[in-house]
Amino acid sequence: RKEVEQDPGPFNVPEGATVAFNCTYSNSASQSFFWYRQDCRKEPKLLMSVYSSGNEDGRFTAQLNRASQYISLLIRDSKLSDSATYLCVVNMAETSYDKVIFGPGTSLSVIP
Amino acid sequence: NAGVMQNPRHLVRRRGQEARLRCSPMKGHSHVYWYRQLPEEGLKFMVYLQKENIIDESGMPKERFSAEFPKEGPSILRIQQVVRGDSAAYFCASSPHSYEQYFGPGTRLTVT
Numbered sequence: 001r002k003e004v005e006q007d008p009g010p011f012n013v014p015e016g017a018t019v020a021f022n023c024t025y026s027n028s029a030s031q032s033f034f035w036y037r038q039d040c041r042k043e044p045k046l047l048m049s050v051y052s053s054g055n056e057d058g059r060f061t062a063q064l065n066r067a068s069q070y071i072s073l074l075i076r077d078s079k080l081s082d083s084a085t086y087l088c089v090v091n092m093a094e095t096s097y098d099k100v101i102f103g104p105g106t107s108l109s110v111i112p
Numbered sequence: 113n114a115g116v117m118q119n120p121r122h123l124v125r126r127r128g129q130e131a132r133l134r135c136s137p138m139k140g141h142s143h144v145y146w147y148r149q150l151p152e153e154g155l156k157f158m159v160y161l162q163k164e165n166i167i168d169e170s171g172m173p174k175e176r177f178s179a180e181f182p183k184e185g186p187s188i189l190r191i192q193q194v195v196r197g198d199s200a201a202y203f204c205a206s207s208p209h210s211y212e213q214y215f216g217p218g219t220r221l222t223v224t
Contacts, residue, residue: 032211034211034212041201042217042218043203043215043216043217043218044155044203044215045215046212046213046214049212087154087155091211097160097167097168098209098211099160099168100211100213101157102147102154102155102157103154104153104154105154
C-alpha cells in the first residue's frame with residue numbers, strides 16, 4: 001500500500017456544485033495533515049491544515065478520520081478558479097525528522 | 113516578507129552540460145527541500161537540508177545530482193552531465209519547522 005493515495009480524477013463538475021476528495025494514508029501514527037493546491041505549471045500552495053476536529057475556511061472544509069485513516073476536502077459552490085490539482089500531504093511520523101509525503105494529487109475541473 | 117525565490121525560472125542546457133539551480137528560502141526559514149516534477153506527474157521528494165547539513169537525501173539519484181545549503185547564500189541543486197530525462201520542473205520549498213512548506217515558483221529545466 002502506498003503511503004499516501006488519492007483518486008487522480010479528473011473530477012469535472014459544473015459551477016456551483018459541491019465536490020469532495022478523499023485521501024488515504026498508511027501510517028496510523030501520522031499526526032499532521034495538509035491540503036495544497038497546484039495550478040497548471042505553477043508551484044503548490046498551502047490551502048489548509050487539517051485538524052482532528054475538522055476545520056472550515058470559507059467554502060472549503062477539511063476533515064480527518066483517524067479510524068479509517070483518511071482525510072477529506074469538501075468544496076462547496078465550486079468556482080471556475082477552483083480548477084487545479086489538489087495535493088494531500090501527510091507526515092510520516094517514524095522518521096528521524098518530521099518528514100511529509102505529498103500524494104499524487106486529484107485533478108479538478110470546474111466547468112461553466 | 114518575500115517568498116521563496118528560485119532562479120533561474122527557465123534553464124536550457126545541452127546534454128552533458130551542468131545545471132545549477134538556486135533557492136533562497138523565506139526569511140527566518142532554515143529548512144529547505146527540493147522536489148522534482150516530471151510533466152503530468154506528481155512531486156517527487158529529492159533532498160532535505162538545513163544550514164550546512166544534508167538531513168535526508170533519500171530521493172536524490174545516486175550519480176550526477178548534489179545539493180548544498182551553505183551558511184551564507186542560497187541553496188544550490190547541481191546536476192552534472194545533464195541528460196534529456198533530467199528535463200523537469202524543480203521546486204524548492206522552505207519551512208520554519210518540518211511541517212508546513214512554502215514553495216518557490218520553480219525552475220523549468222529543458223535539456224536539448
